[in-house]
Amino acid sequence: MNVAEAEATTQRGGWPGVLTWPAVAGLYTALTLVYFWPLPRLWRDHLGPELGDPLFVLYILKWGVHQIHLGLPDFWNANLFYPTRGALALSEHLLGPAAQLAVFETVIPNAIAGYNFLFLSSFVASALATCWVLRRCGLSWVAAVLGGWMFAYSPFRLTQTPHLQILIAQWIPLTLWFWDRLLTRRTAKNAVLFLLFYLLTLSGGCYLAYMIHFPLAAILVSRALEQRRELIAVRSLRLFVPVALVAGAAVAALFLPYIRISRSLGLTRTPAEVQEFGATLVSYFSPSYESFYFGKPTRQLLRSILGGAAELFFRSENSLFAGFLPTLFFFVGAVAAWRGRRNRGDLPRDVWARGLALSGLVCFALSLAVVYEPLMRVIPGLSGMRVPARFYALVSLTVVYFAARGVDLLLGRLPGPKARAAVAAALAVLLAVELAPRTLPWRPLAKEDEMPEVYRWIRDEPSVRSIVELPIHDDGREIQYLYASTVHWKPIANGFSGYVPASHQALTESIPHLLPGPAGLERLHSLWISHILIHARRADRAEAVRAWEERFGTGPERQVERVYAADGFYVYRLLDSSPGSVGPAGAEKPARNGP
Numbered sequence: 317m318n319v320a321e322a323e324a325t326t327q328r329g330g331w332p333g334v335l336t337w338p339a340v341a342g343l344y345t346a347l348t349l350v351y352f353w354p355l356p357r358l359w360r361d362h363l364g365p366e367l368g369d370p371l372f373v374l375y376i377l378k379w380g381v382h383q384i385h386l387g388l389p390d391f392w393n394a395n396l397f398y399p400t401r402g403a404l405a406l407s408e409h410l411l412g413p414a415a416q417l418a419v420f421e422t423v424i425p426n427a428i429a430g431y432n433f434l435f436l437s438s439f440v441a442s443a444l445a446t447c448w449v450l451r452r453c454g455l456s457w458v459a460a461v462l463g464g465w466m467f468a469y470s471p472f473r474l475t476q477t478p479h480l481q482i483l484i485a486q487w488i489p490l491t492l493w494f495w496d497r498l499l500t501r502r503t504a505k506n507a508v509l510f511l512l513f514y515l516l517t518l519s520g521g522c523y524l525a526y527m528i529h530f531p532l533a534a535i536l537v538s539r540a541l542e543q544r545r546e547l548i549a550v551r552s553l554r555l556f557v558p559v560a561l562v563a564g565a566a567v568a569a570l571f572l573p574y575i576r577i578s579r580s581l582g583l584t585r586t587p588a589e590v591q592e593f594g595a596t597l598v599s600y601f602s603p604s605y606e607s608f609y610f611g612k613p614t615r616q617l618l619r620s621i622l623g624g625a626a627e628l629f630f631r632s633e634n635s636l637f638a639g640f641l642p643t644l645f646f647f648v649g650a651v652a653a654w655r656g657r658r659n660r661g662d663l664p665r666d667v668w669a670r671g672l673a674l675s676g677l678v679c680f681a682l683s684l685a686v687v688y689e690p691l692m693r694v695i696p697g698l699s700g701m702r703v704p705a706r707f708y709a710l711v712s713l714t715v716v717y718f719a720a721r722g723v724d725l726l727l728g729r730l731p732g733p734k735a736r737a738a739v740a741a742a743l744a745v746l747l748a749v750e751l752a753p754r755t756l757p758w759r760p761l762a763k764e765d766e767m768p769e770v771y772r773w774i775r776d777e778p779s780v781r782s783i784v785e786l787p788i789h790d791d792g793r794e795i796q797y798l799y800a801s802t803v804h805w806k807p808i809a810n811g812f813s814g815y816v817p818a819s820h821q822a823l824t825e826s827i828p829h830l831l832p833g834p835a836g837l838e839r840l841h842s843l844w845i846s847h848i849l850i851h852a853r854r855a856d857r858a859e860a861v862r863a864w865e866e867r868f869g870t871g872p873e874r875q876v877e878r879v880y881a882a883d884g885f886y887v888y889r890l891l892d893s894s895p896g897s898v899g900p901a902g903a904e905k906p907a908r909n910g911p
Contacts, residue, residue, distance in 0.1 A: 337444075340461055344443040344468065347748070348436050351469065355758050359432040364758035368792045369478040371761070371799050372812055374431050376407065378802045380414025381421065392573045396798055397811035397820055398782050399843055405577040407813035408481045409570070412519025427802075428761055434480060441486035443468035446716060449489040453668065455720050458727060458740040462747060463720030466642045469751040470716075472708050474606035475635045477756065481521030485709055487513045488528065492675070492713070495532055496668050498559070499539040502552050507559050518566055523706055525570060526697055530682065531675035531710050538671030574700065583815050584699045587689050594685025594704040595636055598628040604635035606753045636683070636708045639750050641743070642719045649722030669717070676714025683707035702814060764803055770849065770885040775804035777879075779889065781846040784809040786831065790816070790824045809845055819843060830857060831864045837875050840890060848876065853884030861886055 349356045355364065363370050376394075383391045391411070394404040413434055420430040447464030455463070467489075476482040494510040518525040540547055547556075578584070603610040619626040638646065653669060681687045682698075683705050692698035723743065730736045774780050783806055785797040797810040811820055823843065827836040831850070840848070852858045868875045869888065880887035 336457065340447060341444055344440045348439045351753055352436060352756065355432060358758050360426055360429045361760060361763060362758040363428060363431065363761045365477050365756040367759045368795060372795045373480045374427065375798045375802060376410050377414050377417050377431060378427050380411055381418045382805055384415060384418045395801055395805055395807045397817050398807035398809045400817045400819055402573055402577045405573040406815045408521040410481060410521055412516055413484060426763065428763060435483065438483040438486060439468045445486045445489045449493045450720050452493065456724050456727065459720040459723040462723055462743060463716045465747055466719055467712055467716040470638060470712055471604035471607050472636055472712060474753050475604040481523060482706060482709060484520045485524065487516040487520065488710065489713055491517050491528060492531055492535060496535050496671060499536065499547065502555050507555055511559060511562055514563060515566055518570055522574065524709065527707055527710055530678050534675035534678050535671035538667055538674055542667050578700060581817055585702050589702050590689050590692065590704060591685050593633050593702055594688050595634055595683040596628065599634040599636045599705060601637050602629045602635045603637045606756065608752050608754045633703050633705045636705060638715050641747055641750055642715060645719035645722030646715045648725060649718035652725050653718060653721060672714050672717055676711050679707040679710040683711065767800055767803055768883060768885060770880060770887065771800050771803035773880055774806060780806055782807040782844060783847045783849050784840060784845050785849045786827065788824050788827055809843060830860055841892065846890060848888045850886040852886055
């Protein structure tokens with residue numbers, strides 16, 4: 317059955333088909349709540365599975381909401397890494413999820429709860445979107461439901477639980493499907509639907525926004541082999557040109573800031589990073605740490621058998637094994653499709669399946685470091701991505717499609733409805749067990765109104781134009797400072813991202829310990845920092861601050877003045893920093909990011 321016949325079949329479902337969708341959504345919702353328990357109980361004030369990348373993503377989301385409320389006047393100039401301009405382009409933008417969070421907060425004014433809603437709903441929505449596309453392909457309800465299940469709860473996605481921008485993948489199946497529909501049936505409805513889901517994919521984060529173009533190109537090639545003349549006909553171009561202009565404008569608005577900051581700061585990924593985070597063939601047989609069957613005993617057994625070679629299974633971001641059942645059915649479906657292709661004779665080709673297979677092969681190749689590294693020198697944009705293995709997010713859709721076909725092939729060979737129902741139930745139970753994650757840790761996190769009073773003082777003190785929090789770090793501990801800055805949104809010299817600008821590196825080198833010496837104070841002046849916030853809750857730190865203040869905060873040559881002290885927090889004003897101060901020669905003084 318080709319796609320056109322499949323669509324006609326699924327459209328004749330009537331009310332039973334319509335009523336099935338709430339049941340399917342309920343199934344996926346129940347799975348999500350069980351798999352990620354106790355997060356559904358802790359969702360208002362906990363985050364996880366760590367307070368590293370998830371907290372940084374929450375900071376970016378809150379920055380997006382802050383800017384949306386202001387009308388997006390300075391979206392790319394996030395307040396981190398002051399005085400670097402366009403600092404948001406050092407990491408993900410997350411404008412689309414931020415817009416969703418802004419809507420969520422109109423009902424529940426809690427950003428932590430909003431983050432967890434986006435997290436949990438990404439699994440339900442990804443499963444539903446994949447299931448819908450599989451049904452439109454003509455697959456049975458059982459195959460489509462299991463396929464959506466395989467896609468949304470794959471071991472790869474379990475490894476990405478700290479990266480919300482990769483989890484929000486629900487628009488990918490719909491974008492590719494309506495792109496294929498637009499190429500096949502060039503109607504205004506298909507154009508609008510494609511642009512809708514394409515723009516949602518672009519707005520979700522730069523990784524998926526960039527990677528989606530490779531499967532789009534693969535599907536275009538597959539369709540062009542069949543409909544070359546129709547695609548370039550004047551009637552078709554009248555529709556394609558406006559679509560291309562809208563898509564091109566969106567791509568330019570999204571990626572030009574990344575291009576500008578990468579050129580201005582000389583940013584690029586190194587071959588060593590690509591080798592570290594690129595996949596190998598072993599990666600496609602590497603289960604995730606979060607999978608219940610790949611715990612410590614299993615890893616120890618693997619090391620005892622393979623010795624040092626076992627480390628290939630434990631590389632970061634390289635757990636790309638789809639699972640035993642999905643992999644088995646993928647091979648069944650793929651082999652059956654290949655044999656069917658040779659035996660179809662004069663029957664119409666399944667061009668959608670061919671395009672999806674080509675898409676999967678292209679993204680599979682790009683996930684491999686050995687392929688990615690030479691291509692990053694010639695294909696624009698590849699040199700800006702650190703983790704080629706994330707192309708698996710698109711390979712997974714191909715795997716799931718053919719796995720679902722394999723399920724249908726098995727069910728179709730069973731003798732009757734009772735046997736098919738029994739096997740379908742058994743497959744669901746086995747899949748539920750296999751894809752179940754181990755219990756993930758969820759960490760308590762202070763909400764805005766629970767943060768130390770010093771941050772509200774900074775917010776309300778007009779003389780504070782920019783700050784640095786000490787001790788300063790060159791690692792993920794800076795994320796705590798960024799999250800706290802969401803209370804006041806004043807420019808902050810601290811920061812964390814995939815790239816670190818030279819100004820921050822120089823600052824950490826000039827203040828290697830808790831407090832700045834003469835060189836550190838000079839560096840702060842050169843960066844137009846107006847205030848220093850020192851964390852000194854420990855007794856030894858408090859004593860060090862008192863000695864430091866006696867040296868630099870007293871006498872005729874004093875350089876700082878204490879303006880706040882409470883609960884172990886000390887704020888000092890740099891005395892010769894003024895609104896009209898001049899920065900380093902040739903430097904551009906950044907605009908203020910705060911309210």
